[in-house]
Amino acid sequence: MGTLTEEIFSRRLGRRVQAGDVVVAAVDYAMAHDVTGPLAIEAFRTLNAPLWDPERVILVFDHILPANTVAAAGLHRMIRDFADEFGVRNVFQEGICHQVMVERGFARPGGIIVGADSHSTTYGALGCFSAGMGPTDIAVTFATGKTWFRVPETIRIELRGGLPPGVLAKDLALQVIRRLGAEGANYLAVEWGGEAVAAMTIAQRLTLANLTVDFGGKAGLCEPDEATRAYLGEAEVSDLHPIRPAYRELVEVDAQRLEPQVACPPAIDNVQDLSAVEGIALDEVFVGSCTNGRLEDLAIVAGYFQGRQVSPRTRTIVVPASKEVYLQALAAGYIQTFMEAGAIVMNAGCGPCLGRQHGVLGPGERALSTSNRNYAGRMGSPQAEIYLANPAVAAASALAGAIADPRRVA
Amino acid sequence: MARIFKFADGISTDAIIPGRYNVTTDRAALGKACFVEARPDFSGAAKPGDVIVAGRNFGCGSSREHAPLAIQAAGIGAVIARSFARIFYRNAINIGLPVIQCDQIYDSVSDGDPIEVDVRSGRILTGGRSFGGATPGQVALAIMEAGTLIELIKTRGWAAIEDMSAAR
Numbered sequence: 256m257g258t259l260t261e262e263i264f265s266r267r268l269g270r271r272v273q274a275g276d277v278v279v280a281a282v283d284y285a286m287a288h289d290v291t292g293p294l295a296i297e298a299f300r301t302l303n304a305p306l307w308d309p310e311r312v313i314l315v316f317d318h319i320l321p322a323n324t325v326a327a328a329g330l331h332r333m334i335r336d337f338a339d340e341f342g343v344r345n346v347f348q349e350g351i352c353h354q355v356m357v358e359r360g361f362a363r364p365g366g367i368i369v370g371a372d373s374h375s376t377t378y379g380a381l382g383c384f385s386a387g388m389g390p391t392d393i394a395v396t397f398a399t400g401k402t403w404f405r406v407p408e409t410i411r412i413e414l415r416g417g418l419p420p421g422v423l424a425k426d427l428a429l430q431v432i433r434r435l436g437a438e439g440a441n442y443l444a445v446e447w448g449g450e451a452v453a454a455m456t457i458a459q460r461l462t463l464a465n466l467t468v469d470f471g472g473k474a475g476l477c478e479p480d481e482a483t484r485a486y487l488g489e490a491e492v493s494d495l496h497p498i499r500p501a502y503r504e505l506v507e508v509d510a511q512r513l514e515p516q517v518a519c520p521p522a523i524d525n526v527q528d529l530s531a532v533e534g535i536a537l538d539e540v541f542v543g544s545c546t547n548g549r550l551e552d553l554a555i556v557a558g559y560f561q562g563r564q565v566s567p568r569t570r571t572i573v574v575p576a577s578k579e580v581y582l583q584a585l586a587a588g589y590i591q592t593f594m595e596a597g598a599i600v601m602n603a604g605c606g607p608c609l610g611r612q613h614g615v616l617g618p619g620e621r622a623l624s625t626s627n628r629n630y631a632g633r634m635g636s637p638q639a640e641i642y643l644a645n646p647a648v649a650a651a652s653a654l655a656g657a658i659a660d661p662r663r664v665a
Numbered sequence: 666m667a668r669i670f671k672f673a674d675g676i677s678t679d680a681i682i683p684g685r686y687n688v689t690t691d692r693a694a695l696g697k698a699c700f701v702e703a704r705p706d707f708s709g710a711a712k713p714g715d716v717i718v719a720g721r722n723f724g725c726g727s728s729r730e731h732a733p734l735a736i737q738a739a740g741i742g743a744v745i746a747r748s749f750a751r752i753f754y755r756n757a758i759n760i761g762l763p764v765i766q767c768d769q770i771y772d773s774v775s776d777g778d779p780i781e782v783d784v785r786s787g788r789i790l791t792g793g794r795s796f797g798g799a800t801p802g803q804v805a806l807a808i809m810e811a812g813t814l815i816e817l818i819k820t821r822g823w824a825a826i827e828d829m830s831a832a833r
């Protein structure tokens with residue numbers, strides 16, 4: 256009985272769990288990456304405890320890959336030493352942690368996962384309760400296999416109607432953030448439903464679940480369905496539905512009336528219709544991240560770049576979310592298209608999203624990114640400006656060298 | 666006497682410690698880099714026990730625990746905000762940095778004002794006025810008693826928190 260979140264926790268604990276309950280629950284996996292990992296490992300070592308289960312600890316090198324400074328290389332080394340010492344074999348350097356968690360099959364309907372990264376909400380797209388936590392919480396899970404939760408109440412978001420051309424899952428999420436504000440779902444779970452979600456691919460649902468944390472959500476869930484089953488390649492995916500759920504709030508969005516949305520600097524909830532910001536000149540366009548770096552996103556961009564050149568005054572950087580995505584994009588010819596169009600293609604990982612390695616912005620520069628954060632200083636200089644939009648808008652903007660409407664690319 | 670450092674709404678973990686400065690677990694280095702771009706004089710000016718008073722959604726964004734660690738290492742004794750982003754709030758409690766949610770104080774204080782905070786009761790005294798901040802929940806209280814989450818788990822295990830849920 257209850258919301259997807261209450262259902263998942265009730266099953267896990269073998270008793271009826273309701274929003275507001277404080278529970279200690281066993282988790283399926285605990286993940287950390289190359290930025291949060293070192294703190295988690297240090298905290299874990301102070302516990303003086305054995306590792307709970309080396310098969311259920313996931314370590315991903317993605318934020319600074321390959322290491323760009325001596326300090327970063329030292330931290331990578333420390334993570335590798337930890338993995339060797341405790342027999343952790345799930346160590347990956349093949350893409351963004353969240354994409355890897357999904358591709359490698361760790362995220363499953365009805366599962367519970369904690370990750371030392373805020374966008375761990377992403378796996379909710381498959382009906383998995385997954386929440387981002389800090390390294391200390393993850394360290395305790397490394398030792399015990401458990402964590403504590405205050406089971407959250409849920410905001411249900413009903414996305415009605417079909418998506419018009421040029422409008423993608425990203426725009427629906429940005430529209431919701433525009434309406435609810437940057438802390439609209441703070442401490443709450445979000446359920447994404449309605450016919451627009453039912454019609455979405457898993458890649459699009461991953462975008463919705465991913466962006467849930469950017470308006471404060473603890474988890475962002477989609478009900479598993481046929482598409483989920485097909486994606487996981489299994490006949491059997493345990494039935495999971497909200498059953499007579501009591502929602503804290505119901506939000507309805509009419510997808511049909513939407514135009515592409517752009518989150519303007521310096522906050523995710525400073526969202527405008529695309530038409531309000533068209534023509535703003537850009538120094539960089541970044542296509543990638545755990546929000547929009549999947550094959551479908553790259554396919555959209557390649558479609559616009561085919562036979563065209565990106566603006567020479569704008570750096571256009573494409574970063575596939577994972578090695579898997581990279582290989583598929585290669586096979587489909589997208590990578591060649593990007594390079595022929597004049598874009599820079601970089602290795603799978605977080606890329607310029609967090610301003611720590613390549614693609615860093617200088618003072619006064621403006622970027623348009625398909626990622627999820629536009630705080631001052633996020634991608635480099637605090638005097639740089641970041642606009643967030645969907646991959647079609649990014650593609651059109653890269654061609655124009657300024658924010659542009661993909662529906663008007665001839 | 667402790668003094669106030671006042672911050673606006675929506676202070677992100679990127680503002681508290683930018684990505685380029687958290688490639689370390691060294692507490693002193695993190696403390697030095699606290700607000701390095703958003704408020705470069707901060708780490709030099711903050712004295713042990715000083716207090717941050719901030720607006721809404723303090724600590725939004727990335728889950729980097731480097732953010733509360735940097736604030737703690739800079740000497741800050743407590744953070745008071747109109748509201749906190751969830752992960753920051755939990756991280757701060759886990760490492761023993763007191764966080765107090767209080768809406769009324771924000772408009773009554775200025776940068777540099779003297780302030781006294783009782784982190785256990787949430788009582789705040791400043792400018793001859795007293796404010797009541799929201800006390801943390803049971804779990805946070807248990808962690809505060811132990812000092813950090815690590816200490817709580819080390820000494821009492823999950824039973825410390827499981828007992829609470831059973832008592833509900």
Ligand code: SF4
Nearest residue numbers: 374544545605608609
């Ligand atoms: S792509 Fe960006 S938002 Fe996603 S995990 Fe990497 S740094 Fe974080």
